[in-house]
Amino acid sequence: MREVYSFYLDAFWIAVKSILEHKLRAFLTLIGIIIGVAAVVVVGASISGLKTYVVDKVGKILGSNHFMITRMASTGRMSDEEFERKNRLNKDVTWAEYQYVKANCKSCMYVGAEIGANADITQDGIEMPSVQISGSTDNMYEMTDKSLEDGRFFTADEVTRSAQVCVIGTDVKDKFFPNGSPVGKLLKIRGIPLQVIGVEAKRGSFFGQSMDRLVYVPITLHNQIFSRTGGIQIHGKAEDKESFPEVIDEARFHLRNHRQLIGSAEETFSIVNTDEFGSQMDQITGAIAAVVVPITMIILIVGGIVVMNIMLVSVTERTFEVGLRKALGATKKQILLQFLIESSLLCVIGGIIGLVLAVGVTQLITVLAEMTMTITIGYVILSVTVSSSIGVIAGLYPAWKAARLDPIVALTQS
Secondary structure, three states, rough: HHHHHHHHHHHHHHHHHHHHOOHHHHHHHHHHHHHHHHHHHHHHHHHHHHHHHHHHHHHHOOOOEEEEOOOOOOOOOOOOHHHHHHHHHHOOOOHHHHHHHHHHHOOOOOEEEEEEEEEEEEOEEEEEEEEEEEEEEOHHHHHHHOOOEEEEOOHHHHHOOOOOOOEEOHHHHHHHHHOOOOOOOOEOOOOEEEEEEEEEEEEEEOOOOOOOOOEEEHHHHHHHEEEEEOOOEEEEOOOOOHHHHHHHHHHHHHHHOOOOOOOOOOOOOOOEHHHHHHHHHHHHHHHHHHHHHHHHHHHHHHHHHHHOOOOHHHHHHHHHHHHHHHHHHHHHHHHHHHHHHHHHHHHHHHHHHHHHHHHHHHHHHHHHOOOOOOOOOHHHHHHHHHHHHOOOOHHHHHHHHHOOHHHHHHHHHO
16 A cells, blocks of 8 residues: 555656656646636636626616516517517506505505606706606615615605606716705706705616616606606515515416406416526526537647647657666556656646636626626536546546557667
8 A cells, every 4th residue: 555655656746847847848738728727717707797797786676575567578588479479468557557456465565666768868058868767656765775875765745746856866966966966956857847856876887788877756757757657567575585475476466356367367467576587597697608618618628639749749758768667667557647647737737727817817807897706616626627537538648658668669769
């Protein structure tokens, strides 16, 4: 046992010595493995980060334990034909339906309503095109976990009497009220002067599109400004995650009841919730990983081919060494293991350097793109395992070739 341990230790140090004697060649050999491992880990971190980014942003828009009932909601799982069929079948969600669900959904912590439109805002010679004007009930503030940096949100009474008040996003504040607090000042939307009563805290961007380019107004006032009725969204919120499925089922039941959808009759509305969105993102990122990860693995395979070529060169250069060791009693198995250990060590070192590089790249992207990239243990294990396996596979033929050398011929050729 001690002799076996001594052999592996000696083989390891011989491999290290060989690598250190040819530093540049070893580094050039490792580039493929380094880039391959880094690519796999960075791709994995990007996929994981994408899911975290999207779910987090959607959570900021919808809030926790929150669902939305609307006419149509594309989940990404429908075929074009199915989408067209649902588009013909589904009906607008109305104000009367919102009031019915609100009055009857006993397990709902909140039930609110929202409607959206875009408008160009022009005031004092300053223009801001395509601003999102969101009409909502007063409780949407609590439902979507909004936070204000200044002022307050509108009240139920202000919604009831269509008060001409608004809460603005930070982009609108910076554009029209760059100096000081805008609270108490007027902002005209389609010629109607609205008193600014609050400023929402900055929410950032979502895939490059600002989430702060908006104005909140009472939903009743919104209908007057844009001459619209119907076509709203019903929003609901559960008290906690445990009761969330029950709350959604109850809201669904009441809307089906109002629309007289009996038994197995198909629903004529869509429901969106953050839990389902997370599951959909799992499917999307899983599909991306299934396509992208194998492509990045090709880099590792190319790196393995380079390792094999270099090991073949190494066998040729060390013919005399191999012949001398065999003449002194080294077996074919020992020679085989010697070169396998060397090729595996090269790939393991490349894997470690690749991991370090991946960490640096992900940190840089996190800072520059403001998107958290998460290095998952699964991709780390995958990349290191594959790189180590490639080291063994790439070293098999050169090691087998070295083990078959005739010691007399090897010493003569040298």
